[in-house]
Amino acid sequence: MFALNFKFSVIALELLFLIAGIFFFLIDKFIRNKNYAFYLTFFIIILCFGFLLFTPFGDFARAYQRDFYSATIQLFLLIGALLVVLISYAFLQEFKALNYGEFYALFLFSLIGSFIMVASQDLLTLYLGMELMSIPVYFLIASSFVYNRNSIEGSLKYFIAGAIASALIILGLALVYYSVGLLSLKEIFVQLAQGLKKRELLLALLLILAGFSIKLSLVPFHMWAPDAYQASPLPVTAFLAGIVKFALISAFIKIMMIGFSPLRIELGTFLLPISLLTILIGSLLAIKQDNIVRMLAYSSIAHVGYASLGILSGDYLGYGFIIFYMLVYLFTTIGVFGLLIYLSRLKREYLEIPSMAGVSKSLPLVSFLVLILFFSLAGVPPTAGFMAKFYIFITLLKGNLIWVAILSLLFSVIGAYPYLRVIKVIYMDSPPYEVERGEYAVSLFAPIILSVLVVILWGIYPKPAVDFIQRTLYLYMSMLLFHF
Amino acid sequence: MVPFEYYVTLSLILFVIGLAGVLFRRNIIILLASLEIIMNALIVLFAAISFHAKDISGYLIVFFLIGMAAAEAGVGLSLAVLLYKKLKKVYVDEINFYRG
Numbered sequence: 001m002f003a004l005n006f007k008f009s010v011i012a013l014e015l016l017f018l019i020a021g022i023f024f025f026l027i028d029k030f031i032r033n034k035n036y037a038f039y040l041t042f043f044i045i046i047l048c049f050g051f052l053l054f055t056p057f058g059d060f061a062r063a064y065q066r067d068f069y070s071a072t073i074q075l076f077l078l079i080g081a082l083l084v085v086l087i088s089y090a091f092l093q094e095f096k097a098l099n100y101g102e103f104y105a106l107f108l109f110s111l112i113g114s115f116i117m118v119a120s121q122d123l124l125t126l127y128l129g130m131e132l133m134s135i136p137v138y139f140l141i142a143s144s145f146v147y148n149r150n151s152i153e154g155s156l157k158y159f160i161a162g163a164i165a166s167a168l169i170i171l172g173l174a175l176v177y178y179s180v181g182l183l184s185l186k187e188i189f190v191q192l193a194q195g196l197k198k199r200e201l202l203l204a205l206l207l208i209l210a211g212f213s214i215k216l217s218l219v220p221f222h223m224w225a226p227d228a229y230q231a232s233p234l235p236v237t238a239f240l241a242g243i244v245k246f247a248l249i250s251a252f253i254k255i256m257m258i259g260f261s262p263l264r265i266e267l268g269t270f271l272l273p274i275s276l277l278t279i280l281i282g283s284l285l286a287i288k289q290d291n292i293v294r295m296l297a298y299s300s301i302a303h304v305g306y307a308s309l310g311i312l313s314g315d316y317l318g319y320g321f322i323i324f325y326m327l328v329y330l331f332t333t334i335g336v337f338g339l340l341i342y343l344s345r346l347k348r349e350y351l352e353i354p355s356m357a358g359v360s361k362s363l364p365l366v367s368f369l370v371l372i373l374f375f376s377l378a379g380v381p382p383t384a385g386f387m388a389k390f391y392i393f394i395t396l397l398k399g400n401l402i403w404v405a406i407l408s409l410l411f412s413v414i415g416a417y418p419y420l421r422v423i424k425v426i427y428m429d430s431p432p433y434e435v436e437r438g439e440y441a442v443s444l445f446a447p448i449i450l451s452v453l454v455v456i457l458w459g460i461y462p463k464p465a466v467d468f469i470q471r472t473l474y475l476y477m478s479m480l481l482f483h484f
Numbered sequence: 485m486v487p488f489e490y491y492v493t494l495s496l497i498l499f500v501i502g503l504a505g506v507l508f509r510r511n512i513i514i515l516l517a518s519l520e521i522i523m524n525a526l527i528v529l530f531a532a533i534s535f536h537a538k539d540i541s542g543y544l545i546v547f548f549l550i551g552m553a554a555a556e557a558g559v560g561l562s563l564a565v566l567l568y569k570k571l572k573k574v575y576v577d578e579i580n581f582y583r584g
Contacts, residue, residue: 124545131552138559145570150581152567159563163556167522174529227582
């Protein structure tokens with residue numbers, strides 16, 4: 001028998017989040033001024049940046065491992081979480097019926113789940129982290145029934161889709177357990193590298209991929225996404241589109257890098273039509289949407305499709321570019337939803353695209369920020385969205401998938417239409433009425449300005465960020481393959 | 485002693501029954517019960533594999549799955565209760581506010 005290693009300093013961040021979340025649930029009834037929860041959450045997340053630097057690398061009970069990869073992904077997740085917490089403070093000041101400590105507590109629980117997921121060493125821990133990540137989100141979506149009674153419907157649809165996804169993933173796990181005897185990712189790699197059990201493990205990988213593609217809303221299973229996005233409160237939508245998808249994609253990359261890496265060429269052939277269909281349908285259905293949140297939901301479907309193009313060639317370089325793509329998308333989404341929170345605080349009708357006509361006359365600064373962020377989503381050159389797409393296409397060209405690159409380039413032309421339509425409505429249509437300019441709250445505009453600056457900076461000079469991610473992956477792989 | 489294949493067949497039949505229930509039944513309570521049937525099918529599968537392979541870790545996974553199934557049932561039932569209280573609906577084809 002081997003000895004298990006219980007170093008609690010390794011999981012210090014998760015313990016801190018857990019204690020804070022339980023504290024919110026216990027204490028929230030007795031505190032009258034509900035803004036305490038925001039200050040405490042903000043303080044804890046700032047504290048966690050320090051914790052992340054000083055927690056030692058190592059494993060906890062062979063299930064959770066803090067290493068280069070998980071620490072880097074957790075740093076990105078923490079930055080995203082900080083921005084989402086800031087914009088949700090501004091949102092909750094306006095929608096006071098949601099302003100409870102439990103809002104932040106569920107948020108922190110979901111963050112624990114995503115941390116566990118990206119750092120897991122076996123498939124069971126990964127599955128449990130995934131469920132811990134999604135279950136609080138069901139409640140967060142349903143919580144907005146105070147303002148929009150139909151939000152329960154969106155939450156229920158997401159719940160049923162997520163339950164089917166988890167059933168498929170467990171079926172895959174059972175197949176792995178039957179053929180390997182363990183659920184550890186390294187053990188799967190050992191079996192596959194010897195050429196054993198290839199067919200059983202390929203079937204298991206496809207089942208796991210089906211579960212992940214329900215959660216990531218890839219095309220045959222994308223129908224829940226627009227409903228859930230439209231139903232949820234705006235900061236929760238930003239969380240769902242940015243952080244949850246980022247965590248899911250990086251966990252899937254981790255599975256592909258450690259566990260199933262001998263099968264990555266076969267996976268590419270299965271994933272290729274799915275990715276192309278995802279981009280096409282996400283772009284096409286976004287055209288006819290009038291609600292801007294619904295339009296952004298379809299665009300998020302298309303963006304995950306672009307990101308999954310990097311897996312196709314099975315090149316380790318592509319995995320780094322996927323993470324860069326999702327990181328850019330994280331920043332852009334949080335900025336866009338921050339701007340939508342600002343607009344919906346001014347007038348609730350601004351969430352419908354035709355009623356946004358001529359906003360630029362009365363709100364020039366906000367319209368300019370919308371312009372930059374939407375150009376980044378559409379992939380227009382001086383922004384980071386262009387560079388992210390450029391790197392993905394480079395990976396495709398290197399993997400000799402030229403026709404895939406050309407097709408997805410054509411689809412991205414279709415996909416640019418919805419964003420350009422919003423910009424045209426804002427800048428060129430004549431305004432029906434003048435709007436009072438609201439105050440620029442610091443907690444709302446700090447994350448927006450930060451994301452806009454990041455988008456412009458990485459659009460001009462993306463090399464440091466890309467090098468950082470690629471070097472992390474390189475170090476992680478070399479530590480994995482050669483034990484010092 | 486019951487052969488291993490019988491267990492696998494049982495759990496797969498249960499899985500298909502549950503999946504069909506999720507896809508085709510209209511009542512939301514039946515739908516949640518079908519999700520429970522799926523989870524129980526997987527639990528039987530893990531226990532059978534563990535018994536067949538004389539390995540203890542499958543039984544351990546079963547306990548995690550029972551906890552997970554309980555959590556899912558709790559979430560689903562609370563959402564169903566909320567749906568009935570706020571919208572007075574119990575059938576799946578009645579909840580069609582969002583479309584397109």
